[in-house]
Amino acid sequence: MRSGIVVTGTELISGLRxxxxxxxxxxxxxxxxxxxxxxxxVADDPEEIGRALGFLEDAGAELIVxxxxxxxxxxxxxxxxxxxxxxxxLRLDEPLAxxxxxxxxxxxxxxxxxxxxxxxxxxxxxxxxxxxxxxxxPVGTAPGLIVPSTRKRxxxxxxxxxxxxxxxxxxxSALASEPLRSLLAGASPRREGTLLLFGIPESEIAQTLRLxxxxxxxxxxxxxxxxxxxxxxxxxxxxxxxxxxxxxxLVAFIAERHPRELFSSDGRSIEAIVAELLLARGDAIAxxxxxxxxxLGARLTELPGSSRYFRGGLIVYSNAAKEALAGVPAELIARxxxxxxxxxxxxxAGAARALGAQxxxxxxxxxxxxxxxxxxxxxxVWISVHLSSGLQGGLTRSVNLPGSRTDVRExxxxxxxxxxxxxxxRALSDGNNDGAPAARSAG
Amino acid sequence: MRSGIVVTGTELISGLRxxxxxxxxxxxxxxxxxxxxxxxxVADDPEEIGRALGFLEDAGAELIVxxxxxxxxxxxxxxxxxxxxxxxxLRLDEPLAxxxxxxxxxxxxxxxxxxxxxxxxxxxxxxxxxxxxxxxxPVGTAPGLIVPSTRKRxxxxxxxxxxxxxxxxxxxSALASEPLRSLLAGASPRREGTLLLFGIPESEIAQTLRLxxxxxxxxxxxxxxxxxxxxxxxxxxxxxxxxxxxxxxLVAFIAERHPRELFSSDGRSIEAIVAELLLARGDAIAxxxxxxxxxLGARLTELPGSSRYFRGGLIVYSNAAKEALAGVPAELIARxxxxxxxxxxxxxAGAARALGAQxxxxxxxxxxxxxxxxxxxxxxVWISVHLSSGLQGGLTRSVNLPGSRTDVRExxxxxxxxxxxxxxxRALSDGNNDGAPAARSAG
Numbered sequence: 108m109r110s111g112i113v114v115t116g117t118e119l120i121s122g123l124r125x126x127x128x129x130x131x132x133x134x135x136x137x138x139x140x141x142x143x144x145x146x147x148x149v150a151d152d153p154e155e156i157g158r159a160l161g162f163l164e165d166a167g168a169e170l171i172v173x174x175x176x177x178x179x180x181x182x183x184x185x186x187x188x189x190x191x192x193x194x195x196x197l198r199l200d201e202p203l204a205x206x207x208x209x210x211x212x213x214x215x216x217x218x219x220x221x222x223x224x225x226x227x228x229x230x231x232x233x234x235x236x237x238x239x240x241x242x243x244x245p246v247g248t249a250p251g252l253i254v255p256s257t258r259k260r261x262x263x264x265x266x267x268x269x270x271x272x273x274x275x276x277x278x279x280s281a282l283a284s285e286p287l288r289s290l291l292a293g294a295s296p297r298r299e300g301t302l303l304l305f306g307i308p309e310s311e312i313a314q315t316l317r318l319x320x321x322x323x324x325x326x327x328x329x330x331x332x333x334x335x336x337x338x339x340x341x342x343x344x345x346x347x348x349x350x351x352x353x354x355x356x357l358v359a360f361i362a363e364r365h366p367r368e369l370f371s372s373d374g375r376s377i378e379a380i381v382a383e384l385l386l387a388r389g390d391a392i393a394x395x396x397x398x399x400x401x402x403l404g405a406r407l408t409e410l411p412g413s414s415r416y417f418r419g420g421l422i423v424y425s426n427a428a429k430e431a432l433a434g435v436p437a438e439l440i441a442r443x444x445x446x447x448x449x450x451x452x453x454x455x456a457g458a459a460r461a462l463g464a465q466x467x468x469x470x471x472x473x474x475x476x477x478x479x480x481x482x483x484x485x486x487x488v489w490i491s492v493h494l495s496s497g498l499q500g501g502l503t504r505s506v507n508l509p510g511s512r513t514d515v516r517e518x519x520x521x522x523x524x525x526x527x528x529x530x531x532x533r534a535l536s537d538g539n540n541d542g543a544p545a546a547r548s549a550g
Numbered sequence: 551m552r553s554g555i556v557v558t559g560t561e562l563i564s565g566l567r568x569x570x571x572x573x574x575x576x577x578x579x580x581x582x583x584x585x586x587x588x589x590x591x592v593a594d595d596p597e598e599i600g601r602a603l604g605f606l607e608d609a610g611a612e613l614i615v616x617x618x619x620x621x622x623x624x625x626x627x628x629x630x631x632x633x634x635x636x637x638x639x640l641r642l643d644e645p646l647a648x649x650x651x652x653x654x655x656x657x658x659x660x661x662x663x664x665x666x667x668x669x670x671x672x673x674x675x676x677x678x679x680x681x682x683x684x685x686x687x688p689v690g691t692a693p694g695l696i697v698p699s700t701r702k703r704x705x706x707x708x709x710x711x712x713x714x715x716x717x718x719x720x721x722x723s724a725l726a727s728e729p730l731r732s733l734l735a736g737a738s739p740r741r742e743g744t745l746l747l748f749g750i751p752e753s754e755i756a757q758t759l760r761l762x763x764x765x766x767x768x769x770x771x772x773x774x775x776x777x778x779x780x781x782x783x784x785x786x787x788x789x790x791x792x793x794x795x796x797x798x799x800l801v802a803f804i805a806e807r808h809p810r811e812l813f814s815s816d817g818r819s820i821e822a823i824v825a826e827l828l829l830a831r832g833d834a835i836a837x838x839x840x841x842x843x844x845x846l847g848a849r850l851t852e853l854p855g856s857s858r859y860f861r862g863g864l865i866v867y868s869n870a871a872k873e874a875l876a877g878v879p880a881e882l883i884a885r886x887x888x889x890x891x892x893x894x895x896x897x898x899a900g901a902a903r904a905l906g907a908q909x910x911x912x913x914x915x916x917x918x919x920x921x922x923x924x925x926x927x928x929x930x931v932w933i934s935v936h937l938s939s940g941l942q943g944g945l946t947r948s949v950n951l952p953g954s955r956t957d958v959r960e961x962x963x964x965x966x967x968x969x970x971x972x973x974x975x976r977a978l979s980d981g982n983n984d985g986a987p988a989a990r991s992a993g
Contacts, residue, residue: 117773117775118775118777118786119573119576119589120576120585120586120587120588120589121576121577121580121585121773121775121786121788122572122573122574122575122576122577122578122579122580123573123577123775123777123784123786124573124777124779125568125569125570125573126568126569127568129565129591130562130565130566130567130568131565132565133562133563133564133565134564134565134566135565136565137564137565142563142564143563144563144592144593144598145563145590145591145592145598145602146562146563146590146591147588147589147590147591148572148588148589148590148591149587149588150587155587155588158609159588162605166601180756218751218753218754221753221757222757272953308661310661310664311661313623314664314665330560330564332560332561332564332566334561334566334567336567341566343561343564343566345564394865396844398851399848399851400844400847400848400850400851400852400856400860400863401839401843401844401845401846401847401848401850401851401863401865402844402848403844404843404844404845404847404865405842405843405844405845405848405959407843407844408841408842408843408844408865408867409843409955409956411917411918411919411920411955412920413843413867414867414868417843417867417868418867418868418870418871419864419865419866419867419868419870419871419875420843420844420863420864420865420867421862421863421864421865421875422837422844422847422851422862422863422864422865423862424847424851424856424857424860424861424862424863425857425860425861425862425905427861427862427905427906428861428862428905431904431905431906432862432864432875432904432905461874461875462870462871462874462875463870463874474854475854476854477854477855510715512852512854513852516848
């Protein structure tokens with residue numbers, strides 16, 4: 108089943124804002140077996156919205172989802188355009204108007220200066236809906252709509268509000284409504300599997316897929332997409348449930364060919380994997396970061412519950428901070444420079460010591476755009492993982508990262524997380540090789 | 551002049567990735583006076599790409615910009631589709647093939663396992679271009695193209711590669727080429743002004759714009775867009791140079807009505823403004839953050855040269871870290887709780903002290919989704935700014951932030967940066983009121 112998405116917003120077409128609704132809707136629609144063939148962004152302009160609806164219908168969409176243009180003001184015009192396109196007149200839905208008025212009431216009290224007449228007009232406007240449409244209860248103030256056409260073989264239009272916080276729950280509740288349920292009954296839901304790899308170029312995955320085909324694996328039922336994202340390669344496969352075995356065989360093939368590089372085959376992020384490894388060992392982590400300025404800490408605390416394994420961090424941007432907080436000897440910095448293997452090691456050990464953690468990470472590098480030299484160019488980052496477990500003593504390496512200041516900083520945190528994973532895996536397997544549980548010491 | 555954008559990529563239409571090229575191209579095209587009316591995302595599929603080109607032409611686009619589908623493999627089909635649409639046959643451009651081969655050579659050496667025949671085929675594919683097209687030199691391996699149509703009144707198509715790092719410089723160099731120069735000579739470039747406000751609801755700006763109109767300001771020549779972004783309101787105006795005075799009058803009106811809330815009228819971010827205020831006073835800043843886990847540090851070090859004013863930070867996620875690193879008395883945490891006015895103050899002062907900075911910031915809050923209580927719900931964040939300048943003693947407040955864990959964390963850093971601005975402005979103006987330069991002390 109084909110679908111299409113129309114995202115309205117002058118701020119999008121002006122390039123002022125990235126759209127988040129298109130990708131979210133696309134992924135949900137794909138899972139339901141109604142993958143969109145197009146996502147169109149247009150200004151909040153009735154002519155453009157109408158043109159986009161017509162285009163998607165001509166392209167064969169059976170379901171069109173719109174986002175935005177449901178606000179209380181006169182320039183929010185999506186409902187009127189959709190009603191006209193679907194051949195339906197508009198009427199004021201009185202109970203809905205009362206419902207919206209009740210939602211707006213607290214706002215009116217909080218801001219007593221608001222214009223009461225304008226507010227009432229806005230409420231009436233938002234409660235004016237096409238005849239024969241299914242109304243979806245507001246999450247914010249705007250109701251959503253499911254609008255069938257009076258014409259035969261015309262697409263069903265699902266009208267949703269622009270704020271993602273409203274759109275997402277409303278989409279889910281729309282799925283339970285009659286018109287969408289019966290339309291989607293004819294679609295074939297698809298599964299999605301994601302493999303994450305780190306440490307090989309994207310072209311190598313293309314080569315692996317070719318090899319898999321050459322060796323007789325049937326990939327024809329798998330829609331495979333590969334992307335480079337924050338330094339990791341993401342291989343996503345969408346497939347009908349009947350192709351589950353084809354998918355499993357492909358996963359096994361990739362796992363065999365890239366045993367070190369494939370780090371996730373169930374959608375878990377590197378942050379989640381590092382968290383699990385730390386929890387498995389009962390270890391806590393502490394960090395000392397220079398050029399990344401807090402980004403590694405931010406990633407390590409993205410997941411709820413991170414206080415169970417993240418002890419804290421030192422943002423040691425200045426040399427004085429490296430010395431005072433992480434205990435890096437001034438002499439070491441003077442001899443090797445702040446961006447050096449030695450200082451990265453001292454930062455990792457210093458972080459673990461200062462915060463009483465079993466695992467320490469140190470990052471020091473040149474994020475640019477200035478500050479590079481021939482010997483130490485922009486993009487050079489030294490990263491060290493310190494394990495105070497008495498097992499293998501950790502891991503220190505340098506990387507030369509391409510791109511902008513933002514790219515270098517972000518990529519450095521990705522490399523650091525993968526180094527933590529490698530060090531912890533080695534420590535765990537060493538522990539297992541001894542037949543003993545992973546050793547622990549207070550560091 | 552109307553333009554349109556086609557962004558190709560199965561990963562976009564599947565919702566796996568957000569598109570960055572559409573917004574970037576849209577903003578550049580708007581500045582050139584060729585604002586796009588639509589941005590269309592389609593899969594890497596010749597039929598879909600062709601359909602999107604036809605739609606944009608029918609909608610009146612004089613210029614179409616495509617992004618993506620220029621890779622070396624057979625499934626990258628943008629060039630063939632554009633050539634057909636523009637009525638042009640394809641030919642191998644031998645010098646271009648040599649140029650691409652030279653670019654690919656180092657890659658071949660780095661990965662000796664790569665298939666040489668496949669590599670050569672890819673090079674030939676990328677050097678196969680439409681007759682009569684202008685070739686844009688590769689930034690990565692893919693050349694760009696400017697393809698005029700053999701039909702009259704058909705749009706010019708600018709074909710660009712997908713990676714933003716390649717697309718952006720190539721777009722700029724394309725502007726210097728003959729076909730685009732003469733097409734855009736007929737366009738009216740537009741200026742863009744951005745106002746940033748903090749601390750009022752978005753509806754208040756709508757009200758201000760209505761008032762401005764009521765009081766006789768002519769806003770008809772200004773295309774005004776308002777957006778809420780990371781807790782700040784961004785008001786962007788695009789206008790022809792002739793409307794410069796209208797724009798200036800609007801800025802003055804908004805500045806008069808929102809003197810405290812309008813913090814930037816020249817596009818400078820809050821990070822840049824805080825940096826300038828610190829540099830103006832010759833002060834350094836240090837931070838101690840709990841729930842934000844490093845995000846404030848990351849924002850304070852986003853700008854190159856931040857080492858001139860950012861001393862460092864403490865990520866004090868655990869109570870033990872709050873005590874050990876920021877010197878918060880255990881007794882204070884026990885009495886008031888880790889999320890409290892008292893602990894926020896102690897963190898701010900402790901950060902300044904530990905890092906020898908004149909300005910300290912402390913953040914402690916409940917980012918959720920768990921850990922909230924009736925008294926201290928998820929979203930409650932205490933933020934404190936400590937000034938060890940002997941002037942006004944700083945600023946401490948709590949906020950109740952809505953949304954997800956990510957929203958709360960991000961929004962808290964925005965509030966903190968604005969509190970630093972307020973505290974520094976007050977300190978600077980107090981210093982000026984004395985007729986003396988802003989006082990300084992080592993804290």
